[in-house]
Amino acid sequence: MSAVFDPLLVTVLLVNLYVLGASRLRGVIGATAIQGVCLGILAISAHADVTVEVVVVALAAIAIKAVVIPRLLTKAMRDAAIVRDVEPLIGLLPSLVIGALGTVFSVIFAQTLPLTPELTGSLILPSSFATVITGCIVLTTRRKAITQVVGYLILENGIFIMGLALLDVLPFLVEIGVLLDLFVAIFVMGIIINHVSRDFGSIDAAELHELKE
């Protein structure tokens, strides 16, 4: 584990809190792009020996999480000409508090699990759990379809961090498969958002309530 490791993970955690507290959608999308860059660098620095496969995974992660998806979301935002506010269902301050509590819980939970020597004292697991929790908060408390996609992306970022602890066992094919599936899923979601804005006149997921009992 190199020296840049913990500062990068702290950056990821700070981005989580920023996302929970931010009111502007563009800022939220930009923040997740920063998170994507951090994950790419983490993926390289986690390896003792840097092979071609490691570089490919890291570059793919940066390309997909930090460039392609944020641009896709920004474009969807512009095409749909949406109001730029995040529109949370609960206040920004409460969601920030829940996020902070989630981070504390993550640290405690990670300590209850038996850890391999390399992971003891490392921030990998707590930041992974905290990022997953942040993703879930964004997914459940934001009204806009596009913000829910951001929540899904953050959730996947958290799982990606956990993957860093498993580098020795996770095969290249699986890592690339996971990234590719993430990309296609969000790409299709982007298409749907465009159709939603056309059919419903807004991309408010709260508008999507015609189907119910």
Place this chain on the structure above:
Amino acid sequence: MLLLALILIPVALGAGALLVPSPRARAWLVPASAVVHAALTVIVVLAPPVASLDGWVAVGPLGRVCLAIVSGQYLVCSFYVPAYLAARPERPNRIFCAALIALNGTMALVVLSHHLGLMWVGIETSTLATAPLVYFHRTPQSLEATWKYLLIGSVGIAFALFGSFFLASAALHNGLHTSLRFEDLVRDGSRLSKPWLHAAFVLLLVGYGTKIGLAPMHTWKPDVYGEAPGIVGALLAGGLTTCAFCALLRFVQIMNAAGDGGLARTFLLAFGLISIGVAAAFMIRQRDYKRMLAYSSVEHMGIIAFGLGIGGLGTYGALLHMLNNVFGKGVLFMAAGNLHRTYGSKLVADVTGAIHRVPATASLFLAGFFAITGSPPFGLFLSELIIVRAAFRAGQYWAAGLFLGLLAVVFIGMGGVVVRVVQGPAPAGTTREREATLTLVPAACCLAIVLVLGLYVPGWLDSALHAAASFVEMRS
């Protein structure tokens, strides 16, 4: 090679369908691909080939049964597609056909994967392949359904990935050099780290349970089954749930190998009963007959989970029920699709007395209802009876009693809707309409299969199911 062909041929044919200029030819490519796939499946099931890709793709006792179920149902249902699409010549079907054909390959990937990561990729890919199928009608409602399917499905599958990483950590902890192949995870079962394994199982149950549609992770199901074309509903409720159960059973097996089978069964029993209960509650006074079928699917996923939760004979019953359910759902969804097309509505208020307008479809719908609610002599009666007997034998009297009570509620709730749709007063001026043969024959075939399974379970099928049940429960 044969195993890879099962996965890659449909994907290649699906890509090829994009290039076919004629919509009619494209539609016929679906059953053609299904015939090829089913023929390969028969060869694989009769003479299991050696594993491919370093043991990542293989066929074992469980995969054999699931592959046969998935490919078999796809074969029967695929013959419905040309007539279905011919009735909608105005709708572009290029992407629909391509995704439908490729779906068969992605489902084969799930059941044949013997690697933790590869199986996850298979499940995610099958979800993505079905998204355009759900959106076929291009209405705002179907768009909403597709959105929910994709978002809730993706989040569920993300949890499954998280759980897979926990399982990998469980293997890593004791310094095991694991390959993440299921064979190795099962072999090292007793040496897996318990806290990691238990957390992994919960996450995997929630994740793959979302794909299965166990309550309370079922919320996408009524919307998606309600809006998707009938044929897609049949495949979602049939093949895809079988794939997701196959995935879950891999982890039940690992829990059994670790000596924690009891914990896994407790969870499955609870989720099973909750699912049947939720389905029963929402089926009473249901106003939409396609949504009703979705709750019926939640119910049957609950029954399978319940059987697995009982264990022993219950596991055998659950696997038999999986087979029965797939074909029972085939009858109902294809008949419901015909009704929807005839009446242009899926509200029970608009569709009554169908027996006077489309007698063959209405008869199939009624017979399908009796089959799916477990009336004798259909196969579901047999598998439900086996599960209940296993529950009593295991001393789970309360659970068995609750199970029977809820099934009775489901029967009454669903019966009210179906009888009204089929036998209710027909509006004045109703005349008999011509029904396309190819929209009836596949549904009738499904019904015949469920009927035969109720009267006679062939010896080879019986031993294959027993082998799969023993495999999952680590009894040899």
